[in-house]
Amino acid sequence: MIKNILKGIQSYSGVFQLMSKLRLWTYFLVPMIISFVTAIIIGVSAYGWSDNVGRFIAKVWIWDWGKTTFTSFSTIIGAIFILAIGLILYKHIIMALSAPFMSPVSEKIEAHLLGKTSTSHRNTSSAEQLWRGIRLNLRNLVKELLITIPILLLKFIPFVNILSTILLFLVQAYYAGFGNMDYTLERHFKYRESLTFVRKHRGIAIGNGVVFMLFLLIPVIGILIVLPLSVTAASIQTVNLLKEEQRMNTSVNTVSKTL
Numbered sequence: 001m002i003k004n005i006l007k008g009i010q011s012y013s014g015v016f017q018l019m020s021k022l023r024l025w026t027y028f029l030v031p032m033i034i035s036f037v038t039a040i041i042i043g044v045s046a047y048g049w050s051d052n053v054g055r056f057i058a059k060v061w062i063w064d065w066g067k068t069t070f071t072s073f074s075t076i077i078g079a080i081f082i083l084a085i086g087l088i089l090y091k092h093i094i095m096a097l098s099a100p101f102m103s104p105v106s107e108k109i110e111a112h113l114l115g116k117t118s119t120s121h122r123n124t125s126s127a128e129q130l131w132r133g134i135r136l137n138l139r140n141l142v143k144e145l146l147i148t149i150p151i152l153l154l155k156f157i158p159f160v161n162i163l164s165t166i167l168l169f170l171v172q173a174y175y176a177g178f179g180n181m182d183y184t185l186e187r188h189f190k191y192r193e194s195l196t197f198v199r200k201h202r203g204i205a206i207g208n209g210v211v212f213m214l215f216l217l218i219p220v221i222g223i224l225i226v227l228p229l230s231v232t233a234a235s236i237q238t239v240n241l242l243k244e245e246q247r248m249n250t251s252v253n254t255v256s257k258t259l
Contacts, residue, residue, distance in 0.1 A: 001203045008177060008207015011237040015229050018236070022112055027105050028228040031098035038093050039223045046079075046086040054078030081152050087172060087216065088144050092137040094227060095179035099133025099186075100126040102227070106183040106235040113239050132186055136194075137179060144175045173209030180208055180234035188242060201241060208234045 019025060054075030061070040095102075148171060154164035178198050185194040198205055208230060215226040242248050 004201065004203025005207040005210065008204040008209075008233075008237060009211055011204075011208065011233040012211050012229065015232040015236070018109070018112075019228065019232055022108055024105055024108070024228070024232070027101060031094065031101050031227050032224050034097050035094045035223055035227055038090055042086045042090050046082040050079040050082045051075060052078075053081055077152075077155055080155065084148060084152060084168060084172075085145070087213075088141065088148060088175075091172070091176050091179065091212070092141045092144075095176075096130075096133040096137040098227060099129045099183065102183040102231050103129045103186060106231060107187060109232060109235040110184060110187075110239045113236065114243075129186065132182075132191065133179075135191065136182055140175045140178060144171060147171050169210075169213060170206060173213050174202060174206045176209035176212040176230070177205030177207065177234065178209070180212070180230045181205055181238045183231055184235050184238040184242075188248065204237055204241065208237065 054071070054077065057074040057078055058067075058071040061067055061074075148168060151164050151168045151171065155161040157164075181198055181201075181204070182194055185197060189197060211233070212226055212230040215222040215229065
């Protein structure tokens with residue numbers, strides 16, 4: 001697992017050069033706008049709701065002694081809760097809406113890595129790519145929330161809350177990497193086949209998502225470049241995995257898309 005996580009992280013090496021070589025930056029303009037606008041909306045909402053959530057949690061403490069301390073602590077927990085949920089919503093929204101733009105970019109990277117001007121794959125339209133992106137990210141959103149909420153509750157337990165922070169980060173990283181890998185997988189696998197493939201290579205997904213999450217810590221710039229970099233890295237690693245396992249789709253007609 002650790003070895004695969006490191007592989008996922010190492011796949012970011014050279015992504016800037018590849019993006020420049022293939023002239024991909026122009027294709028990332030709309031996803032970058034989607035990412036920025038989504039981050040602003042969720043950020044403003046999170047700021048406004050954190051105090052409300054904190055006060056709601058503080059109602060659990062019915063005693064007068066220690067009320068102020070517990071309220072302050074609850075406000076911090078509330079902010080963490082809102083931030084965690086906000087990050088989950090953010091990444092799934094931008095991944096779903098960016099699918100029609102990221103899939104053809106991933107295809108161009110695949111063609112470059114394979115030394116071909118066209119590749120054999122499932123022929124899907126932009127509408128189909130968008131629907132798959134929405135379907136996949138809604139599925140991942142629900143599963144991630146079901147895992148995240150119990151982890152957040154662990155933050156009320158001293159010392160255990162440190163472990164819960166690490167676990168929360170890894171869960172978010174996994175689902176971020178999951179979405180990035182599917183931009184390549186959607187050309188070769190049907191929906192459920194992709195789920196099985198990513199679960200098999202969850203370490204790679206986590207590694208890709210770790211860098212994704214770390215980029216979000218960089219104000220403004222991180223939000224703008226996180227998707228282009230992570231999708232490029234995920235495309236490189238996913239194509240390599242497909243080649244290693246000889247899973248490239250060769251049973252359908254060759255389709256060439258012009259970017």
